Amino acid sequence: MAKDINLLPEKEVKTKREEAAIGGFYKLSLVFIALVAIVAGGVFGVGQFFSLQVKAVERANDNLTSIINNLRSREILLQSTKSKAKGISEIVSKRPDFASVLDDISGLLPDGVQLSELQVDRKGMVKLTAKADNSSSLNTFLTALNDPEKGGKMFNKLTVTSIKNDKSGGYLVVLTMNLIGGKWKTG
Amino acid sequence: MENRIRELVIPIILILVGVGVILMGILPGIDSIKKARADLEAAKKKQSVLQTKANVLNSMDEASTRSLLTIASNALPSEKNVPGLLAGLERMAQEASASIQDFSIAPGMLATEAAAPPPTIDKTPAQPTFFVSQNKEKDYGAGVSAIPFMATLKGNYLALHDFLAGIYKVNRLLGADSIVFKVNERPATKGQQDISSDLVLLVYYQPEVSSVGKSDMPLELLTEKEKTLIQSMSANPVVTNPPELVPTGKVNPFNP
Numbered sequence: 001m002a003k004d005i006n007l008l009p010e011k012e013v014k015t016k017r018e019e020a021a022i023g024g025f026y027k028l029s030l031v032f033i034a035l036v037a038i039v040a041g042g043v044f045g046v047g048q049f050f051s052l053q054v055k056a057v058e059r060a061n062d063n064l065t066s067i068i069n070n071l072r073s074r075e076i077l078l079q080s081t082k083s084k085a086k087g088i089s090e091i092v093s094k095r096p097d098f099a100s101v102l103d104d105i106s107g108l109l110p111d112g113v114q115l116s117e118l119q120v121d122r123k124g125m126v127k128l129t130a131k132a133d134n135s136s137s138l139n140t141f142l143t144a145l146n147d148p149e150k151g152g153k154m155f156n157k158l159t160v161t162s163i164k165n166d167k168s169g170g171y172l173v174v175l176t177m178n179l180i181g182g183k184w185k186t187g
Numbered sequence: 188m189e190n191r192i193r194e195l196v197i198p199i200i201l202i203l204v205g206v207g208v209i210l211m212g213i214l215p216g217i218d219s220i221k222k223a224r225a226d227l228e229a230a231k232k233k234q235s236v237l238q239t240k241a242n243v244l245n246s247m248d249e250a251s252t253r254s255l256l257t258i259a260s261n262a263l264p265s266e267k268n269v270p271g272l273l274a275g276l277e278r279m280a281q282e283a284s285a286s287i288q289d290f291s292i293a294p295g296m297l298a299t300e301a302a303a304p305p306p307t308i309d310k311t312p313a314q315p316t317f318f319v320s321q322n323k324e325k326d327y328g329a330g331v332s333a334i335p336f337m338a339t340l341k342g343n344y345l346a347l348h349d350f351l352a353g354i355y356k357v358n359r360l361l362g363a364d365s366i367v368f369k370v371n372e373r374p375a376t377k378g379q380q381d382i383s384s385d386l387v388l389l390v391y392y393q394p395e396v397s398s399v400g401k402s403d404m405p406l407e408l409l410t411e412k413e414k415t416l417i418q419s420m421s422a423n424p425v426v427t428n429p430p431e432l433v434p435t436g437k438v439n440p441f442n443p
Contacts, residue, residue, distance in 0.1 A: 040208050040212050064238060081255050117368065
């Protein structure tokens with residue numbers, strides 16, 4: 001029959017408690033080392049699993065790479081064609097259409113106004129010299145260029161550089177403007 | 188007391204060993220697992236790319252791709268070859284009832300970079316910079332460059348307009364950088380309006396792809412839109428027939 005610890009002498013009580021504590025500590029260390037061993041084993045196993053998987057996939061990749069290397073000429077052919085296709089798409093979508101600019105400007109010219117010089121560059125800058133038979137024709141032309149429904153859709157920054165009388169009693173006007181819309185595109 | 192300490196040695200050693208195993212084995216092991224997982228993911232992704240690439244290359248229609256490349260190379264050659272183009276442009280001008288009076292290409296544009304003249308400082312008095320061509324070896328996107336080609340055309344407005352519209356409808360990619368239309372005060376034929384046009388035409392080319400990517404680089408496939416675009420180029424009138432070659436060899440090099 002176990003003795004009540006409280007009835008034991010103080011020294012013996014202390015000894016018993018120390019023994020219990022040491023015993024507990026011992027068990028704890030055993031449990032700890034066992035857990036560490038289990039976890040270490042698990043980690044090693046999982047590590048090996050992934051490592052084997054990686055090796056297997058890499059072997060398959062090596063096989064595929066050698067297949068692709070045997071088809072290198074086809075890859076070069078496809079890449080060259082793709083590169084040309086990209087270039088053609090880029091240019092076709094961006095090259096400015098000067099013929100359409102001529103059409104746009106022609107569409108704004110009223111009777112009695114004719115161009116004597118026209119310059120257009122890739123950035124969409126337009127400089128034109130026009131002869132107008134009279135002030136009414138000139139006014140119609142400038143109004144059409146400024147009209148938001150007509151010229152305003154195609155040009156901005158319209159600047160009248162000069163207007164002067166010509167020998168025939170008409171007017172000679174020099175204009176600059178920037179193309180912004182219509183079929184114009186800059187590239 | 189000594190006995191007590193002796194009894195504590197074994198559990199302390201066990202705990203120290205356990206801590207050592209955690210620090211030296213388990214934690215690095217977990218890192219290795221993370222790395223192995225990442226490697227596995229990367230390897231699987233690579234496998235997927237390689238598999239797709241191998242399938243595409245295996246099933247590729249080589250003949251039709253080669254035919255597309257031929258058409259595309261005519262439209263956008265890899266080199267600055269222009270001799271065939273000169274005859275083609277003259278023919279286009281004739282068909283539009285215009286005539287080409289003058290052709291020129293800036294020095295160095297047909298040569299290699301090394302042969303191009305060094306840059307010079309323009310000492311002429313200030314001029315309006317309206318039409319200064321900026322196209323020397325400019326990149327027009329997707330690695331495309333262009334040779335600027337100065338040409339002077341004469342004819343009536345419709346002829347010049349047709350010529351200008353025609354450069355967008357030929358089998359070789361052409362464009363224009365600037366146009367100057369001027370009415371001639373003294374027309375060649377009385378009663379007919381004569382216009383001269385100074386054009387800077389652009390003859391596009393795209394240097395060859397110098398190297399292909401690594402085997403695990405994904406393939407860029409031709410889209411249907413791109414195939415249709417290339418095929419549409421072949422339907423355009425031919426402007427770049429190779430020039431007809433004549434026999435060579437003379438006794439007197441100054442004889443015609």
